[in-house]
Amino acid sequence: MSARSSFRTLRDEMARRIAERRWPPGALIPGEEALAREFGAARATVNRALQELARAGLVERRRRAGTRVALHPVREARFVIPLVRQEIEGRGATYRYRLLSREEPSPPEIVRARLGLDDGVPLLRVRCLHLADNAPYQLEDRWINLDAVPGARTADFETVSPNEWLVENAPFTEAEFTFRAAAAGPEEAAVLQLRAGEPVFVGERITWLRERPITLVSMIHPPSHRMVTRL
Template sequence: MKPPARSSFRAIKDEIARRIGERVWKPGSLIPGEEALAAEFGAARATVNRALQELARAGLIERKRKVGTRVALHPVREARFAIPIVAQEIVALGAAYEYRLLARQAREASEADAARLGVAPGKIVLHLQCLHFADGRPYQFEDRLINPAAAPKALEEGFEHQGPNEWLVAAAPFSRAEFTFLAALPAEEEARFLGVETHEPVFIGERRTWLLASPITAVRMVHPQSHRLTTVM
């Protein structure tokens, strides 16, 4: 049955997703082109194109020039991670937030710094260590390297009152990011600041960001084992 005309790209996207989910359009089959869909839904081709782009990003369809659009044989959902601002994360839990800068040092990159951040040894890097609290309890130990070549104003920032992540989100836009999550035993320093034992596993998040080919930052965020990470797909 032909659905009523719609102009919202969300409504078009939802209807196409319904047809795929209910096997009206089977895996691997071609679906109607943009012009036909625009006529069916009473929408502009640009609106249909936007709906199809979102479905392609979600992994439900595959689009190829001069070939057309097919239902994906093996749909892969795309998980998106928003870079969290830890202060907002803690407040959202209903807890009081507190921030403490533990160390700040501009120095020449060691071999370990160079490998971690992706810069040449000897380049100036900014090394920061911070502790974030929720209701007075250690929530996250943050160990971060910043590349001043990509974020030069970082060398002018003291970070005594604002965490580097919050500052970077506003001051240093990135074009690419890499996330890693793992459980491991903490280093002695990490255990001491978090108030845990070195034999207690902790939850670790590592992230690197780039602006085109230039690395911006590499951060290691260590949480007590009670930490939970939730994402929506």
């Protein structure tokens, strides 16, 4: 980076290091002088970039104690991504999880368009089923941007759902939510133990870390599903 690097460039680079866990939650990051030398930027530019990260909830700044990566970055500062396990157990039911598939296919154009990604950017698709008292509760169909979250390629989704793994490993700064009714296709109906064409409740969510998309997920529920939100 040159001395003319903008605070946005520095901010985005530091946010990338946090997302990739080069600076893990709770880590003390280098001081302003050290960062200014590394980036070839003015100390004031570094300070402004850190202020932006603090406002986004990615770091915590304290006088004489330095700057640390937030232990629960962004999720608590902006919005809490719900954990399906907690939803189910909060209803007094027994939670179970089943991985259905994971692959790195060429995604359909609509997925790339929703995420705003060019051809060639690697995406991981993970499909899994969450169960409550052994009954299908949610079919999770998720695309993960491996450029933004490279650790997802080797994550153990056999035992931990991508929902839980991403909450712990991929902080975000923005999210978009969509809710709609739909008719179950043959594959969805088979997994959710419904008849093809039976109505389902679909929630979709996209998250970003600054300008970089992290994941697009479709959460498909049987028609009996009720969504409850507390603000």
